[in-house]
Amino acid sequence: MTASKSAVQYGYHKGNLRDRLLETAQKLLQNEELSALSLRRVARDVGVAPSAIYNHFKSLDELLAAIAADGYRQIEALERVAYDTIADPEACLRHLTREYLHFAASNPSLYRLMFSRAVLGYRALPEVDEAGDTSFRVSVEWWYGSGSYDPSKSAIHYPYALAVWSLCHGAAMQMLDGMVTVGEAPEISVDALADALMNVFLRGALVGVPK
Amino acid sequence: MTASKSAVQYGYHKGNLRDRLLETAQKLLQNEELSALSLRRVARDVGVAPSAIYNHFKSLDELLAAIAADGYRQIEALERVAYDTIADPEACLRHLTREYLHFAASNPSLYRLMFSRAVLGYRALPEVDEAGDTSFRVSVEWWYGSGSYDPSKSAIHYPYALAVWSLCHGAAMQMLDGMVTVGEAPEISVDALADALMNVFLRGALVGVPK
DNA sequence: GCCGAATATGAACATCGTTCACATTCGGCG
DNA sequence: CGCCGAATGTGAACGATGTTCATATTCGGC
Structure with a gap:
C-alpha cells in the first residue's frame, strides 16, 4: 500500500478530519433537531474520540460558528443570484423572499443554529459576524446602489x-x-406565505389598516 | 413561634416554592444571559435542592415554558393598551412597535427564551402555545375586526x-x-429604529426600490 | 394526636464540554 | 534510510448539567 495521502480511514491520522467533522455535523443538522447536535455526538458519528476535535477547533463554539457562517454564505449566494438575474425589482424581491423562506424551511436546524448565537454558548465569533455582515451588505448595495454600504x-x-x-x-x-x-x-405553502408578505410589504400596510 | 403559614425560610417546607422559583428565574434572566439559567442554578439561588423543583414542575422545560408564557402575556398587555388607547391606526402601530422593541431591548434574555423553543429542550408546551396564539389573535382582531380570528x-x-x-x-x-x-x-435609538421600520412598512417598499 | 399526602433532601446516573498525559503517525532533514 | 519534532488521535479524568429514587421531614384533615 503506497498510499501517498492517508488512504485508511481508521486508526490514527484519518486525514482531513476537520472537513469530515463539518460534513458530519451538517448532515446531522439535516436529519435531526438542533438539540441533537453535540460535540460528543459528532465525534461518535465520525468515529473519533471527542478530544480529537480540539486539534481542529478551539472549542465547540468554533465548530458551530463555522457551520453557521457557511449558512450565511448560502443565503448570500441566494441573494447574489436573485440580484444578478432578475432585473425587475419587484419580481426580484418576491423571488428572493421565496428562496429565503425555502432555505429556512429546508434547513430548519441550521437556520436555528445561525440565529441562536447568544442562546447557545457560542458568542459572535468573527467568522460568523463577517459572513452575516456580508449578506446584509449585499442587500444594502442592491437597495442603495453599489458601494453605498458603510x-x-x-x-x-x-x-x-x-x-x-x-x-x-x-x-x-x-x-x-x-x-x-x-x-x-x-x-x-411557503411560496404563498412569501407572496402574502410581499403584497403587504411592497404596497404598504396603510391600505389595510382598520377603519 | 405560632406561625400559621410557614414563617421560616429554611429547612423543610418553605411554602410557595413554585412562585419563588419563577421569581428567582425571572430575576436571573434580568441580570444575566440566557445561558446562565439552569435548573441547578435556580435551585441554588433559592436555597433548595435541585430535586425539590420536581415537586412543582415536571421538568426544566415546564419552568421555562411558564416564564416564556408570562413574557407573551406581557406583550399581549402592551398590545391591548395600544389598541384600546390610541384611536389613530398609524399612531397606534408606531407606538406599539416602539413598545415591542423596548420590551425586547429591556428583557433580552427573556425575549431570547421566548423564541428559542426548539433550540432549548423545551418543545412547545400547551401553555406557551396558548399564550403565543393569544397575543397573535389580539393583533388579528385589531386588523380584521373583533371576532374575526379563526x-x-x-x-x-x-x-x-x-x-x-x-x-x-x-x-x-x-x-x-x-x-x-x-x-x-x-x-x-430604539425609537428611531421603530420609526424607520414603520416608515417603510406603512408606505410600502415600492417607492424605495432601486431604479 | 395521628396518618396520609405533600414536600424537601441527598446520593446516584447518564450526558455534556473540556483538559491532560500519553500514544501514534506524518513530514522533513541529516 | 533513519531519526526527531510536529501534528494528530486516544483514553481517563473533572466539573456541570437534567433527572430519578429512596428517604426524611412537615403539613393538613380526621
Whole structure:
C-alpha cells in the first residue's frame, strides 16, 4: 500500500478530519433537531474520540460558528443570484423572499443554529459576524446602489434593507415555530406565505389598516 | 413561634416554592444571559435542592415554558393598551412597535427564551402555545375586526397581522444580536429604529426600490 | 394526636464540554 | 534510510448539567 495521502480511514491520522467533522455535523443538522447536535455526538458519528476535535477547533463554539457562517454564505449566494438575474425589482424581491423562506424551511436546524448565537454558548465569533455582515451588505448595495454600504453606519441607516431582512427573518422563525402551518405541501405553502408578505410589504400596510 | 403559614425560610417546607422559583428565574434572566439559567442554578439561588423543583414542575422545560408564557402575556398587555388607547391606526402601530422593541431591548434574555423553543429542550408546551396564539389573535382582531380570528386558519390568512409581527420580531432579533447598534442612548435609538421600520412598512417598499 | 399526602433532601446516573498525559503517525532533514 | 519534532488521535479524568429514587421531614384533615 503506497498510499501517498492517508488512504485508511481508521486508526490514527484519518486525514482531513476537520472537513469530515463539518460534513458530519451538517448532515446531522439535516436529519435531526438542533438539540441533537453535540460535540460528543459528532465525534461518535465520525468515529473519533471527542478530544480529537480540539486539534481542529478551539472549542465547540468554533465548530458551530463555522457551520453557521457557511449558512450565511448560502443565503448570500441566494441573494447574489436573485440580484444578478432578475432585473425587475419587484419580481426580484418576491423571488428572493421565496428562496429565503425555502432555505429556512429546508434547513430548519441550521437556520436555528445561525440565529441562536447568544442562546447557545457560542458568542459572535468573527467568522460568523463577517459572513452575516456580508449578506446584509449585499442587500444594502442592491437597495442603495453599489458601494453605498458603510460599515461604520448602523443598519438603521438602510431602512429598506433592514425591513426586508427583518420581515423575512421574523416570518421564517414563525414558520419554524409552527405559527404558520405549512401543511402537507410545503413548497406551495411557503411560496404563498412569501407572496402574502410581499403584497403587504411592497404596497404598504396603510391600505389595510382598520377603519 | 405560632406561625400559621410557614414563617421560616429554611429547612423543610418553605411554602410557595413554585412562585419563588419563577421569581428567582425571572430575576436571573434580568441580570444575566440566557445561558446562565439552569435548573441547578435556580435551585441554588433559592436555597433548595435541585430535586425539590420536581415537586412543582415536571421538568426544566415546564419552568421555562411558564416564564416564556408570562413574557407573551406581557406583550399581549402592551398590545391591548395600544389598541384600546390610541384611536389613530398609524399612531397606534408606531407606538406599539416602539413598545415591542423596548420590551425586547429591556428583557433580552427573556425575549431570547421566548423564541428559542426548539433550540432549548423545551418543545412547545400547551401553555406557551396558548399564550403565543393569544397575543397573535389580539393583533388579528385589531386588523380584521373583533371576532374575526379563526384558530383553524393559518396565520397566512391574516397577512397584515403576520407581517407586522414578523417585522417586529425580526428587527428585535437583529437588535439583540448586535446587527443594529443601539448606541449609548438605547431609548432614543430604539425609537428611531421603530420609526424607520414603520416608515417603510406603512408606505410600502415600492417607492424605495432601486431604479 | 395521628396518618396520609405533600414536600424537601441527598446520593446516584447518564450526558455534556473540556483538559491532560500519553500514544501514534506524518513530514522533513541529516 | 533513519531519526526527531510536529501534528494528530486516544483514553481517563473533572466539573456541570437534567433527572430519578429512596428517604426524611412537615403539613393538613380526621
